[in-house]
Amino acid sequence: MPPPVKLAIIGGGPSAFYVASRLLSLLPLNDTVSPPLRVHMYDRLWAPHGLVRYGVAPDHPEVKNCTHKFDMTATDPRFRFFGNVNVGSTPFHSIPHALHLPLTSILNNYSHLLFATGCTLPTLHPAISPSAYCIPALSLVHWYTQHPSHSSPPALDKISHLTLIGQGNVSLDIARILLTSPSVLRQYDVPEHVLEVLSRSTVKHVSIVGRRGPLEAAFTTKELREMINLPEASMIPIEPALLTPPPGVTPTRQQRRTLELLQKGSKNPPGSTPKSWSLDFYRSPTGLAPPSTASASDMASLTLAHTRLDPATSRAVPTGETSTLPTSLVVTSLGFHADPETAFFDPAMRHLRSSAGRITSSEGLALKNIYASGWAANGANGVLASTMIDAYAVTGTILSDIVPPSEAVKITSATSVLPMGIAPDKMLNPHPDLDGLPSEIVHGINDGMVIQYDDWKVIDAEEVRRGEALGKERERMGWKEALSFLTLSAPS
Template identity: 65%
Template sequence: MARLKLAIVGGGPSAFYVASRLLSLLPESSSRASHLKIHMYDRLWAPYGLVRYGVAPDHPEVKNCTHKFAEAAADPRLRFFGNVNVGIPAPIPHTLPLSLEALLPHYTHVLFSTGCTVPVLHSALPPSQFCVPALSLVHWYTQHPSRPAPPPLERISHVTLVGQGNVSLDVARMLLTPPSVLAKYDVPKPVLEVLERSNVQHVSILGRRGPFQAAFTTKELREMMNLPGASMVPLDPAYLTAPEGSLKLTRQQSRTLQLLQKGSNNKPGTTKKTWSLDFFRSPTGLTTPNNAGDKARLSLGHTILDPSNRAVPTGETSTLETDLVITSLGHHAEPSAPWYDPSLNHLRTLSGRVVDAGGRIVRNVYASGWAATGARG
């Protein structure tokens, strides 16, 4: 076996799964174990990426994979270099910049496991003090080194989440769960202090399509239904029946429907805090208030599904008064990254191998995880 000296750019789950697999294929007991060396670079000071800074603190079971990562890190052939930013402008000012040109000559192979770190923004909702991407909230409550400012929850009573995926439900759950419950988990003390001062009374979760197209999982929805001290606003009964002539519901769609039909454990009107799933609503603009203390006005276009299940406008509109809009519409790779393809929103690859703009395989350069496939799952 030829000697393999691999540089992995990125220190998240994908990077560790690849490193772990390579180390297991050539165990330390092997006579050729010394032929393998892996250096892992990450712009953050600590490894594990999305597992450390993307998972909600009240979901510790999702972080169990770090045990496997720690086993790989114990192998002396794997070394981790934190606070090193390779190839692209760093969003964290204290990192050491390292150009790709300086890195490549020292390795036989390079793997990009840089993920999708840039939030997708809504074209009608530019970022402002009244509209922020969900990533800023996630990075706040996980205490990401980028140090986003805490939301002014003591001045907020109504929050609107745009998008109905699991991240939206994570954020809603963090805002509505009593701090005394969250204190049992690995929630940083500064975050708990802000949550204890929170005045949030209602969270609206908007989706441009219906309940059968929502991206959240049954598990996440069930957790929302079981929130202590909060209740769901009842849905229009028309949403709670399968459309006529539709295909057979999947197992997840059937379970989602059952949960929505049952409603939250706490019945409407019995709790101080509430939340709602607002289907068939698509934001068209946000009017910010002129006076301090007034709410912003979120303009919504009403939608319906066409025969191909795409959301199309009905022509009806409405307005929702809210204090803060949080967009949760997915993520894409860093556009300034080498071999980024704007039509794909991630690195250009073929079976894990990086491809240049001319369609040619880049020798000994690979990508894994979201860097190669886009943010999914």
């Protein structure tokens, strides 16, 4: 029988749960052939499920159905979840209540390690820095999903025109939330304090700006169709010439559907609704000037370079023409990257150094028993289905190391060290105490600062109960409220 396996997974999002689920199912409990196995998951967020809870738009509840599978995974007695735990060399600054766990404590207590830490930081636009008039989209998403980073609510009662930079699904999510009546959103997983702010919103128009054209837009036809069918907003018509493919270009099926939707336009005729939105193609920001006076009605000035596609590279290049767009607030939605403080971060790729699911050294050599999956390994792209496929592939890699490894895979750690100067193959414990925990976690559990999955299910049930009382999907708790509720509901 192979030696015991004790896997630490850093991260508690979909990729982490898909790996855990797959590994536990392929090495069944009480199977005499399988090695003794433990899977311990650590997440800096106190609630599990990562982007499913804190990234999926609230009016897309069907996307969250995967949590049922994750709940089943958590019933396996070999699995444990530890939330509100930040693993790393320094505490995570934006979640001050998270328990700090040095990476060395993981290495000392586990035989295998998987990074499923995702891409948690927004990519900023080089020409417009964050300011009172420019914020990353992640701030808005964190606000309406009640992320533990405590994003402040936007001053929507002082905004009439909002500009989104980037034409991906996140931009359309934000635009849709801002252009949908709170009475419609109330049935979904939208916190009451968010609905209250939305009810005071004065946003009348949302511009969605992209540096390339409709054939290159990153949003899906599903998201576009939802925008087109908004009941209280209409789309500004797009110049017909922009919706004609260039000579020699044959659109894909999805591109044809996008062009057809854009040609048809929104369900509501332009000018017939109190709110509107536009897709502004071939525009790239070059600067943002604040209002000339302190009047709340004055707008900032967003300078846009007009662009065209270079036929040879398909890159957007400036034409030399510019225009100015008056706007109350700019929201940049240009994707995400991994935290540079994460071990094995690759500055060039902006995610962790990995190949075929294995963390690699700076020389490109695979490190023994250390893996990466999901956005942490591949960058911020793909949907839940592609995340699951990738996670299952990484699970196969882990399994190949549990049984005698393939001669074709060269695994080494001799020339690579962690940031604190520790060679990982010297620290991962080949003979761990299967049920032992790092001392910091033991103390954190005793102090009530670490959330385990049973704790989460108690909170989950209460959130759903509170939501049902309000006629909605759920009413979320923040950290302090969840902690207080667990204390009050604990057996005496």
